[in-house]
Amino acid sequence: xxxxxxxxxxxxxxxDVFLVLFGFGWLAIAVIGKASGVPLGxxxxxxxxxxxFNPAIGILMGGAILSGIINWISRKFQSS
Numbered sequence: 419x420x421x422x423x424x425x426x427x428x429x430x431x432x433x434d435v436f437l438v439l440f441g442f443g444w445l446a447i448a449v450i451g452k453a454s455g456v457p458l459g460x461x462x463x464x465x466x467x468x469x470x471f472n473p474a475i476g477i478l479m480g481g482a483i484l485s486g487i488i489n490w491i492s493r494k495f496q497s498s
Contacts, residue, residue: 424488431481434474441471 444463451458463471 420488420492424485427485431478431485434478434481437480438471438472441466441474445485 448460
């Protein structure tokens with residue numbers, strides 16, 4: 419049961435990492451476009467920050483911490 423849960427958690431975290439990286443790449447390109455005077459979606463990115471990218475970063479951090487704690491506890495019980 420634990421292995422299946424960790425497998426799904428890791429899959430979700432991998433997808434979440436790519437979502438966060440996509441958001442960062444979009445932000446970088448949109449800021450460069452804004453500085454150049456070319457609209458590349460910075461206003462849309464700002465609108466999506468609270469409902470999409472902010473929770474994605476929180477889920478990524480929380481999932482990484484949860485995965486680390488589960489693995490640490492699992493190793494402690496196996497070594498005893």
